[in-house]
Amino acid sequence: MHLAVYPPHGRIRLAAPLNTDSEVMRLFAISKLGWIKKHVKNFQEQARETPRDYVSGESHHFQGRRYLLNVVEQLGKAKIEIKGTKTINLYIRPGSTRDQRSKIMKEWYRKCLKEQLPELLEKWEDIIGVKADEWGVKQMKTKWGACNIEAKRIWINLELAKKPLVCLEYIVVHELVHLLERNHTDKFIVHMNTFMPKWRLHRDELNSLPVVHNDWGY
The missing domain is CATH 3.30.2010.10 (Metalloproteases ("zincins"), catalytic domain)
Incomplete structure (x- = not known):
């Protein structure tokens, strides 16, 4: 049998062979109750980013490092480049x-x-x-x-x-x-x-x- 807890809210899934007795599955799930509660708690407490607006001064991450976004409005093809160790430049058309x-x-x-x-x-x-x-x-x-x-x-x-x-x-x-x-x-x-x-x-x-x-x- 295989027990899993899925994000984001701790949905529980127990997989077992078709001929497995329901009481056996129930007892197995009960025996793993502490493990289930631990994983549900971890999902609930995991830090969440707020939705991003993609404006200058906003934090964005790349390869584990935090950068500040700098939006540059200009004509031409949109592109992104990293400047130094702290800035991500986003070149985009005006009114985007x-x-x-x-x-x-x-x-x-x-x-x-x-x-x-x-x-x-x-x-x-x-x-x-x-x-x-x-x-x-x-x-x-x-x-x-x-x-x-x-x-x-x-x-x-x-x-x-x-x-x-x-x-x-x-x-x-x-x-x-x-x-x-x-x-x-x-x-x-x-x-x-x-x-x-x-x-x-x-x-x-x-x-x-x-x-x-x-x-x-x-």
């Missing part, structure tokens, strides 16, 4: 809307992740001994990453562009290990301990960081 600015930021985050991932995937595929046939970046509401076992396809959440690089690397390893073991079984944990002994520290760091207002933990 919040949604337009948000879209430009997200595409920049996506581009940055797509530049980082090939090297990370190549490194960890060699270490773990697996090969992802496809990979991609997309906005996800309930997971930091996902792995389609049959297609050998890895998905990485766009939000990881904001997090420290070690957190991104942890998720890459986590999803690649699913190509060895589908579920979060004891065998899965053994693989994680073998390939990335400090994975729990990286997971805890990721889940302790502020997340967007509709985000969650992993």
Whole structure:
């Protein structure tokens, strides 16, 4: 049987073989009540960012560092650049809307992740001994990453562009290990301990960081 607590509000899911007796499942869930309450509490207490308006002076994160946004209105193609260690310049046409600015930021985050991932995937595929046939970046509401076992396809959440690089690397390893073991079984944990002994520290760091207002933990 597999028990999981899902963000953002602590939805509980118990998976078991079809022929499992309902009383056995009930007793199993009761035995894990302390664990369930702990995870629900963690989701409820996790720091949340307020919605962003994409205006000058607003805080934004990239690779685990905090930057102040500087909006520069000008004609020409929209673009983003990092200035020094404290500023992200967003060049945008005059009169642009919040949604337009948000879209430009997200595409920049996506581009940055797509530049980082090939090297990370190549490194960890060699270490773990697996090969992802496809990979991609997309906005996800309930997971930091996902792995389609049959297609050998890895998905990485766009939000990881904001997090420290070690957190991104942890998720890459986590999803690649699913190509060895589908579920979060004891065998899965053994693989994680073998390939990335400090994975729990990286997971805890990721889940302790502020997340967007509709985000969650992993």
